[in-house]
Amino acid sequence: MKKTLFLVGLFMALAIGNTYAQKFALIDMEYILGKVPAYENGNKQLENVSKQWQAEIDKAAQEVEAMYKKYQADLVFLAGDAKTKRENEIVTKENEINTLRNKYFGQQGELMKRREAIMKPIQDNIYEAVKEIATANSYQVVVDRASASTIIFASPSIDISDQVLARLGY
Template identity: 50%
Template sequence: MKRLILSAALLAVCTLAVQAQRFALIDMEYILKQIPAYEQANRQLESLSKQWQGEIEAKGNEAKTLYETYQQTAGKLTAAQKTAKEEEIVAKEKEAAELRKKYFGPEGEVMKKRQELIGPIQDAIYNAVKEVAVEKNYDAVIDRASAQSMIFASPRIDISNEILSKLGYSN
């Protein structure tokens, strides 16, 4: 009797262990390329980045010009004038560095603008993935674009087109 119960328990445990988990893949890069709003947001971010980079370079060029002028006239300046010029150069360089941090730092304008423009698109994709995963009983959905160690995945488990359909974009 004990063997029968033990065998039944072992069989039940093995059956549960063998029950396969359901996985699906998405290709986030592919999905994003199919969404016109994402491409437009990227163009807008690129334009702002170029504009802000130009401002930073202008400040850097001002510092460079001040430094070159200082080098040419350093021999004619008094110690106090040299110190003042050096402080002016350092201040310009600091302005350029602060501007770079303001625009491109971890909490800079580019990150804020990216969150403003691209955040809602990513949220919509996440919600669509979640809905499809719940509907189809997937245990996990993996992004093949960011799964660096993935060597091969069957195209039949890729649900990227389903996600695009859920978002209202047909392929």
């Protein structure tokens, strides 16, 4: 009797637990973004602009290097004021390079602004597709496998990345 009562109680506990079970899904954002042509084109645009800006900074750095070498060569012939003037020119040019570097590559720089302008609409579309799929399938949580470093294993059956791509039309 105790055994039967125990089994019935265990069965009911499992049944109740399953009705309150939450549904989870995974996406792989890197995989999804790799399949979106607009993302790849945006990355190429950003890379090209970044290379142009870096070339501009490198050219200015070479000019500073040349100024410094000329200063070193002429150091013996320079008087106090001339020496100070040349040093100040070099420091000013170095400061201009740092300002330019921050303008292009800083946290509030042009590259970040362009990246946001290009990538945000793509990411918003993906988010909306994930949200629609999650709502339609009653998923309580959708986790990005690419950014969740603590996931050791996940069943491929809960990966909805291909569904997201299909919803986006890819």
